[in-house]
Amino acid sequence: MFTGGLRSLLRTLFGLLLVPVVGRIGALLQRANHNRQPRANRRTFLRNVVLGSVGVVTVELISMFGFLMWPLKTGKFGTKVTVPADQIPKAGDAPYVNREGKFYVINNQDGLLALYWKCPHLGCTVPWNQSEDHFHCPCHGSVYDRHGVRIAGPAPRPMDLMAVEVDSSKNVIVNTGKLSQRSEWIPSQSTPYA
Numbered sequence: 001m002f003t004g005g006l007r008s009l010l011r012t013l014f015g016l017l018l019v020p021v022v023g024r025i026g027a028l029l030q031r032a033n034h035n036r037q038p039r040a041n042r043r044t045f046l047r048n049v050v051l052g053s054v055g056v057v058t059v060e061l062i063s064m065f066g067f068l069m070w071p072l073k074t075g076k077f078g079t080k081v082t083v084p085a086d087q088i089p090k091a092g093d094a095p096y097v098n099r100e101g102k103f104y105v106i107n108n109q110d111g112l113l114a115l116y117w118k119c120p121h122l123g124c125t126v127p128w129n130q131s132e133d134h135f136h137c138p139c140h141g142s143v144y145d146r147h148g149v150r151i152a153g154p155a156p157r158p159m160d161l162m163a164v165e166v167d168s169s170k171n172v173i174v175n176t177g178k179l180s181q182r183s184e185w186i187p188s189q190s191t192p193y194a
Contacts, residue, residue, distance in 0.1 A: 076098075076100040076176065077100065077101055077102050078177045079101075079176060079177060080173055080174065080175050080176070080177070081098060081100070081101040081173070081174045081176055082171050082172070082173050083096060083098065083105055083172040083173075083174060084171055085169060085171050085172075087105075088107060088112070088172055088193065089105070089106070089107045090107060091107045091108060091109050092107070092108070092109070093107065094128055094130050095107075095128055097117075097128070098174070101174060101176045102117050102118070102176065103115060103116055103117055103162055103174055103176060104128065104135075105164075105172060105174065106146055106147075106148075107193060108146055108147065110187050111190030111191050111192045111193055112164055112166070112172060112191045112192075112193045113147060113148065113161060113164070113190055113191075114161065114163075114164045114172075115148045115159045115160070115161060115162070116159060116160040116161070116162055116176075116179055117159075118159075118160070119137040119139065119140075119142055119155055120155050120156060120157050120158070120159065120181070121137065121139070121140055121142055121153070121154050121155040121156065124137050124138065124139035126142070126159065133146065134146065134151065135159065137153065137155070140155075141153045141154070142155035144158065144159050147185040147189075147190075148161070148185070149184065149185045157181060157182065157183055158182055158183070158184065158185060160180060160182075161179070161180045161182060161189060162174050162175055162176055162178060162180070163175040163178040163180070164191040165191070166191060166192075172193070
């Protein structure tokens with residue numbers, strides 16, 4: 001019994017000592033809260049609304065136009081594309097069309113050219129017109145000869161070229177990631193092909 005009474009006595013003494021400590025901590029917290037400014041006044045609220053709105057608009061703009069920063073490579077465009085030797089047209093024939101790489105391989109008397117199939121005017125796809133032996137843009141009427149040189153229309157320059165290599169098996173390797181703008185055609189732009 002004495003042990004039970006001792007426990008009660010110790011609890012009571014501990015409680016008596018703890019009450020002033022807890023009371024002081026509570027008083028300090030109350031003073032700290034009493035000296036604090038109100039949580040949000042009108043100026044703070046409006047600042048937070050404006051900053052939040054700017055943040056939301058920024059995130060929306062980044063998501064809408066972010067794709068422009070990292071263009072998607074579709075198909076084989078942007079890589080090196082190998083055209084087998086049996087697909088290369090004979091000199092003077094209609095060009096070979098590679099839809100995945102977005103180019104034409106045209107074989108002229110002076111050699112091969114790989115022409116990017118987009119019009120330099122506004123980026124429309126320029127098809128080959130077999131009956132007239134030239135490229136004709138359906139959007140605004142630009143016309144290009146077999147070397148991609150502008151004959152007529154609003155285009156500011158000739159069609160863009162892609163780098164061409166010929167391997168030992170006569171396969172043609174077109175680098176669709178390397179476009180060259182030009183102001184005129186010169187024979188050295190053609191790659192010899194026999």
